[in-house]
Amino acid sequence: MPTVAEAYGLTPTQLDALEHELESLRAEVAGQLGTEDVTYIRRLIRIQRWAEITGRASLFLGFLPPFWLLGAGALSLSKILDNMEIGHNVLHGQYDWTKDPALSSTDFEWDSSCPAKGWQHYHNYLHHTYTNITEKDRDLGYGVIRISAEKPWTPANLGNPLYALGLALMFDHGIMWHDVDFGHVRAGKKTRAEAKQSLKNGLRKSGTLAFRDYIMWPAFTGPLFLLTLAANALANVVRNIWAFIIIFCGHFPQGALEFTEAECEGESKGHWYFRQMVGSANITGRSLFHIMCGNLSFQIEHHLFPDIPARRYKQIAPQVREICQRYGIPYNTGRLSRQFGSVIWKIFRFALPGRSRHSQPAPTGAPENTAAELMAA
Amino acid sequence: MATGVLPTRPPLSRRVLRQAIRVFNAAATPYGVDRYVELVRPSWSSTEVRAKVVQVARTTPRSVTLTLRPNGLWAGFRAGQYTQLSVEIDGVRHTRCYSMTNDATSRDGLIELSITAHAEGRVSRHLHQAAQKGQTVALTTAQGSFTLPDAEPAHLLLISGGSGITPVMSMLRTRCALGWTEPVTFLHYSLTEQDMLYREELEQIARTAPNVRLVRVFTDRPGTGDLDGFLTAAHLGAAAPEWASAEAFVCGPAPLMDTARDLFARAGRSGHLHTEAFTLAQFTAEAGTVDGLVRFGASEIGVASDGTPLLLQAEAAGLTPLTGCRMGICHTCTRRLCSGVVRDALTGDLTNGPEANIRICVSVPVGDVEIDL
Numbered sequence: 001m002p003t004v005a006e007a008y009g010l011t012p013t014q015l016d017a018l019e020h021e022l023e024s025l026r027a028e029v030a031g032q033l034g035t036e037d038v039t040y041i042r043r044l045i046r047i048q049r050w051a052e053i054t055g056r057a058s059l060f061l062g063f064l065p066p067f068w069l070l071g072a073g074a075l076s077l078s079k080i081l082d083n084m085e086i087g088h089n090v091l092h093g094q095y096d097w098t099k100d101p102a103l104s105s106t107d108f109e110w111d112s113s114c115p116a117k118g119w120q121h122y123h124n125y126l127h128h129t130y131t132n133i134t135e136k137d138r139d140l141g142y143g144v145i146r147i148s149a150e151k152p153w154t155p156a157n158l159g160n161p162l163y164a165l166g167l168a169l170m171f172d173h174g175i176m177w178h179d180v181d182f183g184h185v186r187a188g189k190k191t192r193a194e195a196k197q198s199l200k201n202g203l204r205k206s207g208t209l210a211f212r213d214y215i216m217w218p219a220f221t222g223p224l225f226l227l228t229l230a231a232n233a234l235a236n237v238v239r240n241i242w243a244f245i246i247i248f249c250g251h252f253p254q255g256a257l258e259f260t261e262a263e264c265e266g267e268s269k270g271h272w273y274f275r276q277m278v279g280s281a282n283i284t285g286r287s288l289f290h291i292m293c294g295n296l297s298f299q300i301e302h303h304l305f306p307d308i309p310a311r312r313y314k315q316i317a318p319q320v321r322e323i324c325q326r327y328g329i330p331y332n333t334g335r336l337s338r339q340f341g342s343v344i345w346k347i348f349r350f351a352l353p354g355r356s357r358h359s360q361p362a363p364t365g366a367p368e369n370t371a372a373e374l375m376a377a
Numbered sequence: 378m379a380t381g382v383l384p385t386r387p388p389l390s391r392r393v394l395r396q397a398i399r400v401f402n403a404a405a406t407p408y409g410v411d412r413y414v415e416l417v418r419p420s421w422s423s424t425e426v427r428a429k430v431v432q433v434a435r436t437t438p439r440s441v442t443l444t445l446r447p448n449g450l451w452a453g454f455r456a457g458q459y460t461q462l463s464v465e466i467d468g469v470r471h472t473r474c475y476s477m478t479n480d481a482t483s484r485d486g487l488i489e490l491s492i493t494a495h496a497e498g499r500v501s502r503h504l505h506q507a508a509q510k511g512q513t514v515a516l517t518t519a520q521g522s523f524t525l526p527d528a529e530p531a532h533l534l535l536i537s538g539g540s541g542i543t544p545v546m547s548m549l550r551t552r553c554a555l556g557w558t559e560p561v562t563f564l565h566y567s568l569t570e571q572d573m574l575y576r577e578e579l580e581q582i583a584r585t586a587p588n589v590r591l592v593r594v595f596t597d598r599p600g601t602g603d604l605d606g607f608l609t610a611a612h613l614g615a616a617a618p619e620w621a622s623a624e625a626f627v628c629g630p631a632p633l634m635d636t637a638r639d640l641f642a643r644a645g646r647s648g649h650l651h652t653e654a655f656t657l658a659q660f661t662a663e664a665g666t667v668d669g670l671v672r673f674g675a676s677e678i679g680v681a682s683d684g685t686p687l688l689l690q691a692e693a694a695g696l697t698p699l700t701g702c703r704m705g706i707c708h709t710c711t712r713r714l715c716s717g718v719v720r721d722a723l724t725g726d727l728t729n730g731p732e733a734n735i736r737i738c739v740s741v742p743v744g745d746v747e748i749d750l
Contacts (some may be wrong), residue, residue, distance in 0.1 A: 036468070037468060053413065096697040097469060111407055208407070
């Protein structure tokens with residue numbers, strides 16, 4: 001059976017050439033990093049903090065509906081900016097080159113139930129290294145949703161849409177439990193003690209945040225306790241749903257390809273780059289949208305260069321796309337409605353048994369034959 | 378003067394503030410209250426010493442003298458100590474050590490640093506060109522054991538070269554503020570008269586303060602100073618005939634310090650010579666210690682050792698560990714040695730893993746090592 005790369009007609013030599021092109025693109029951007037990038041991220045951090053202050057302060061007038069809405073809205077904005085453009089990117093080490101302790105990936109902590117350290121291990125290391133390798137990338141469906149035909153169906157998968165809804169509402173807790181990872185303990189890949197430690201850290205972190213949002217700040221507002229609590233809960237849910245949508249659009253839309261462990265064993269750096277490109281999907285949009293996504297709407301560029309400041313992805317996207325075209329590699333991009341629509345379709349489709357004919361199709365612009373069909377040929 | 382006296386129980390106001398900060402921190406988790414206060418007051422912090430630049434003076438062609446107002450975390454200093462100052466250049470934070478130059482007994486809450494721009498000095502050149510009033514810089518609390526003794530020595534000999542004048546300037550100013558009257562000799566080497574920092578003030582002190590002798594040497598302009606050439610026994614004899622009984626403090630370029638060490642050793646007075654150097658000793662790989670593998674455990678990277686300090690090898694491997702002074706002083710780059718042996722490039726001491734904390738900027742691997750980085 002041909003590998004995915006072979007299905008796209010890419011020889012090892014071509015993959016090496018691809019590697020060199022991408023490495024020189026990377027060097028080009030890395031050489032441009034400077035004051036501009038630091039100014040940008042600090043400006044976002046300032047906006048996020050003012051949003052947090054505005055949100056907390058407005059809720060002291062939460063008995064007036066406009067202030068309640070402003071409070072919930074500003075806190076949602078603060079949490080989204082913190083998790084996406086600031087936290088996710090700083091924790092990737094995108095600003096480590098600045099040597100600023102406030103932007104250091106080793107010291108940063110974010111407003112999410114999952115402790116930064118645990119998230120860094122499973123996300124930066126496991127997910128970014130083993131992207132879309134069915135057996136190894138635990139981000140495929142987050143262990144609860146069957147999102148791939150490669151995963152055998154069980155009757156429990158009938159609950160797919162419900163699990164997805166639950167995960168969307170509690171996404172930050174989902175990420176925390178994902179890091180604890182009982183699946184790997186059962187499989188013997190993680191010791192019980194390690195999981196217990198992750199759980200302890202996770203509960204401590206999420207407990208601190210819950211105390212802040214559901215006891216401390218509501219108590220500060222005295223008689224408005226329940227109103228404040230409700231606004232804080234809403235902000236957490238808004239952030240969770242938004243993060244769920246953007247992150248599920250990163251690797252699960254139609255056309256994002258999966259790989260087997262066997263074909264990635266001892267892979268070249270060029271093949272790694274190829275896998276990152278065809279395993280990821282972008283979302284089109286305006287500048288504000290990209291910022292709210294933490295520039296994860298440039299998921300392809302992010303997966304190629306996870307530690308380059310995300311604001312640079314937009315700049316290099318045309319070059320990456322051009323490289324893809326020359327090598328005949330699909331560049332999966334589309335509107336949010338289209339990308340997320342196809343994710344929803346998959347969630348429902350894979351609730352049912354059977355292998356979809358469209359499980360591994362080539363996206364728009366790629367050769368007529370899907371990779372799956374080529375492989376079957 | 379900040380002596381080694383332990384602080385008594387802090388006043389009630391401070392304890393209340395500390396408790397209030399705890400509550401604010403819980404409300405501001407996960408960032409902490411600092412991250413909010415700095416929105417309006419960049420120099421305020423409950424965790425980092427920061428200072429506002431309140432005055433900038435350029436008294437010699439290549440130097441800049443900064444007057445700083447540090448925040449409440451600054452705990453004073455002893456004359457001769459230094460701070461690590463961090464500034465941002467092109468988005469990247471750089472840290473260097475600078476000695477305080479002012480009177481350590483002063484209670485005005487200000488400190489003074491004089492920075493000389495060196496051709497190779499990125500930070501010094503930047504500060505020389507761009508330092509401005511109102512700017513905020515990060516500092517550390519005062520560090521270093523090159524300090525004026527608590528008890529007045531019978532004879533104080535202060536020798537400096539170039540920008541090495543800074544710690545001994547503080548010693549002299551502090552000595553005068555303390556009202557000490559025993560003899561002091563201030564022997565300074567600079568390239569020319571124009572390059573000499575604090576020249577006018579020193580000449581003024583020499584005229585007015587009791588028992589202060591100033592000896593100026595301008596190494597690029599023979600005949601213009603009080604002596605010619607570089608430090609020799611003859612210089613010591615001419616500047617301070619009783620030098621062999623003095624408590625001596627020397628700061629300056631490596632050759633000056635080496636000569637001083639040599640002269641004092643030969644006079645059997647090594648124990649009375651105190652030195653401070655902010656120049657990096659040259660690292661040379663010794664034959665036989667180069668072989669080995671360096672593993673950066675947390676990054677899952679392994680490289681063949683090239684015999685340079687681990688910091689350089691880590692950076693060559695594309696890692697960006699936190700660093701400060703890069704010369705073994707500040708411990709910012711301290712990391713855990715998981716296994717193997719490293720040699721301290723400055724002292725030659727060997728350290729064994731596992732679980733030893735080492736400063737990677739001055740630790741050279743001896744054979745295979747793994748560090749938590």
